[in-house]
Amino acid sequence: MSQEKKYRAVKGMADIFPEGAARWRALEDRAVSAALRYGYGEIRTPLVEPTELFVRSIGETTDIVEKEMFTFAGSGGKSFSLRPEGTAGVVRACLEHGVFGQNPLVRCFYLGPMFRRERPQAGRRRQFHQFGAEAIGSRRPALDVELIDLLLLFLEEAGLEGWSLAVNSVGCPRCRPGYREQLGVYLERVEDRLCENCRRRRETNPLRTLDCKNPSCRELAGEGPKPVDSLCPDCSSHLASAERLLSGIGLPYTIDPMMVRGLDYYTSLVFEVTGPALGAQDAVAGGGRYDNLVGELGGPDLGAAGFSVGLERILIGLAEKEIPPAAAPLGRLYLAAAGPEAFEPQFILLSKLRRRGFWAVTDYGERSLKAQLREANKLGAGRVLIRGPEELAAGTVKIKDMESGKETSVPENEVTSTLTRCLISPPGGLVPPEGEFRR
Ligand SMILES: [Zn+2]
Ligand SMILES: [Zn+2]
Incomplete structure (x- = not known):
């Protein structure tokens, strides 16, 4: 057996050579340029975090935590995982270093690899790269819209055309329990038509049915109750204000009542951007509010929102198109x-x-x-x-x-x-x- 056949990159992980790396750098420069203009500073957190951090924040009964994390044992029986997303690490870092006490509003962005054990396919690798931004310290809908504006400006400046923005509200601890109950009753009625995963999660985490990839589950979820129909006054007015501001700054959007995002920490407003060349179900980017996460991880009660965008997906969407160089703010x-x-x-x-x-x-x-x-x-x-x-x-x-x-x-x-x-x-x-x- 020849040497080349003996050692290969791990499945779902790619090598990037100089020609490709130049494009990566150009795209990353565009991300940095956009984020700086919005007053976001860069944060770099470790690729490895305690497994418990992700379980607690992303949710025990999500696809990511149940089957997609690269987890390994450390000394003293501790469990560590390669980060599957960026938000949990950012919140952990800011809490650990007392950042929230010194800043009324923390705005930061990150660039780097994330790891998920998914079935590798076009634009979906096991080591993939994200640009993300987090704004922590306010519950105002304008903050959500600022993040969406930053995300879309980045996509436009990178040269991605034909994107579309969808928003939704997944409710808060006041209105979600009522909705969960309604959804639970409905899912019980149609249980025999759900996939095995959804049947298992029906009681523990029924919202996950809404983003199940199984066509039969999607159809059933589409016919069932939606979170937007059960929102409390705060969540409704948050969504309405965000819609008004989106229109005010000229960003077209649609409401997607089925969108819940694959992570449990989201509350209230969530959003997704889909691009051309990547199928409607394949979001290029997404994000939303996570008003309970900071408190959940032991910190103060702070409103927060963020987004992340998959850079591999953007590069596929751009095809051969040149990425214009970024200018200083x-x-x-x-x-x-x-x-x-x-x-x-x-x-x-x-x-x-x-x-x-x-x-x-x-x-x-x-x-x-x-x-x-x-x-x-x-x-x-x-x-x-x-x-x-x-x-x-x-x-x-x-x-x-x-x-x-x-x-x-x-x-x-x-x-x-x-x-x-x-x-x-x-x-x-x-x-x-x-x-x-x-x-
Ligand atoms: Zn609510
Ligand atoms: Zn399902």
């Missing part, structure tokens, strides 16, 4: 809202500015203008864009130069051109601005 802007009425218009402007290449952030804590200006100063924002009742009535935006303290009012539709004139890209390519993720 422009300037540093902070958008402050004086009063609740200004929040939505500022959020829409924020999305526009980030899409034009600016580094820009806003406040999700509904704080006073004074507190927002203090935060802007701490983040090193060069300019703060302020809108309150006066500016809204006049159709203007006040631009405050943080160095000179000078304020100028400009008509809303001239904001981007004014800023483009006075701000130039900092030298040095993709050097992350300091301070967006402080420890």
Whole structure:
């Protein structure tokens, strides 16, 4: 037997050579460039975590935990697993290092390999690579929409065309038990037509039937009760606000009442992006809220949301298309809202500015203008864009130069051109601005 036949890469794991690696790097640069503009700082966590962390967060009766993790025994009877996803490790790291106590809102992104023992097929490897982002510290629907906006901007800038966005709500601890019961009653009635997996999970985790790949289960689930029909007032208004903001920033979407995502930690809003060349059931990216995870892992009660996108899938979707090079973010802007009425218009402007290449952030804590200006100063924002009742009535935006303290009012539709004139890209390519993720 020749040497080449003796040693082969592990099933479902790929080697990437220089020609391929250049494309990978270009795609990763696009991810970094997009995330930095949204004020997300990079976090790198270990590839190995205690198995219990994943069981507790992803859920004991999910496909990932039941059959897809690479688990091995460590010393002293401890069990470790290669990470099958990124969120649990990020939350664990932030808790361990006390990050939440120092930051009202933690925004971070990661890039790297994940591991799942799935049946290898096109775009689905056992070692696969993800770009993901997490925002922890707010329950506002605008945060979910910011993450969706970042995700879609990344896909667009990488050159992926023809994506479609679907959203749904899976409810919260207040409304989910009632829904679970309803679903349980329905599933009991149709039990003999369910696959073996769903029959087994019918009582422990009935929601998993909604994302079962088995065609018969899908059909049955499609005819049964849906989470969106049993939402509590908070979950309904969260979904409605998110829909309004998505429309406000011009992102088309559909509601997919069957989408629940394959992880138990999701609550309230969930979303998925499908792309061309990859079948409608094969999401390129997905995410949602996980308002209970931080508390579940022993931390404070913090609203949180995130997404992850499979880079192998994007590369398949792009086929031979060239990935345009990423540019460094422009300037540093902070958008402050004086009063609740200004929040939505500022959020829409924020999305526009980030899409034009600016580094820009806003406040999700509904704080006073004074507190927002203090935060802007701490983040090193060069300019703060302020809108309150006066500016809204006049159709203007006040631009405050943080160095000179000078304020100028400009008509809303001239904001981007004014800023483009006075701000130039900092030298040095993709050097992350300091301070967006402080420890
Ligand atoms: Zn609810
Ligand atoms: Zn099934």
